Amino acid sequence: MNLEKLEKKKEKNKEQRRKFVKFWARYVKEHPDKEWSEQQNVIVDSQLISNKDRNGSKE
């Protein structure tokens, strides 16, 4: 395995992730709260929903 190549790939991935964080932050700044939060909630709540699915929801 070429570790040097792997390391470059990791760095590139990190850089791309950071670019996306900046892109999304700009989106949040420039759009109404309700608009970005509706999209964000899919990610934020997915963890909680899958947790509830495992435990059996009481609601």
Add this chain to the structure above:
Amino acid sequence: MEYKNDIIKLDKKLSELDKKVLNFHEVIKDMGLECVFISGYVAILFGRSRGTEDVDVIMEESGVEETEEFVERLKQAGYWCINSSEEDVYEMLKDGIAVRFAEEDEVIPNFEVRFAQDEFEKKALEERLKVKIGSDIIYISPLDLQIAYKLYLGSENDFEDALHLYEIFEDELSSKELQKYCKILNVEDKLNELRET
């Protein structure tokens, strides 16, 4: 989102996580205790697109009886303590150990509660920022302190949280304060990296 006179107003659609935070805060508020939400939840509150398994809460230090009453009220409100017996909560908090509470039959997400002990936690509590979410109010740590602390924690996830908050509040942040905290925490290089990203 509106940041005016040290109050941030949010008109967001609440996530399930936000609702859980507001419910937990209600118990603290009813006790008349001061608290501040810090770390990852602050970034998530303002839009960072990630989940979390815990929400960090710094509370003002209270005495044995008050802490016992707080634990009892949490129990009545449907929470259980994950990492301690109810009797040991005060001793743990007093020793600087975080106590985790979750809703009954759940482990994730949980609320990681600590008494304010070091200078950063005390500062976060003293200079907490008010956030209005609809008709609810919660408090978060000052943003410059929050960003510096995230840079200090050092993981890539922490860096991304810091980057998100920096991008959102760039115009409102006190550059001087941010620089000051980063100097104290010895993360000025990370701050430069953040600014250059």
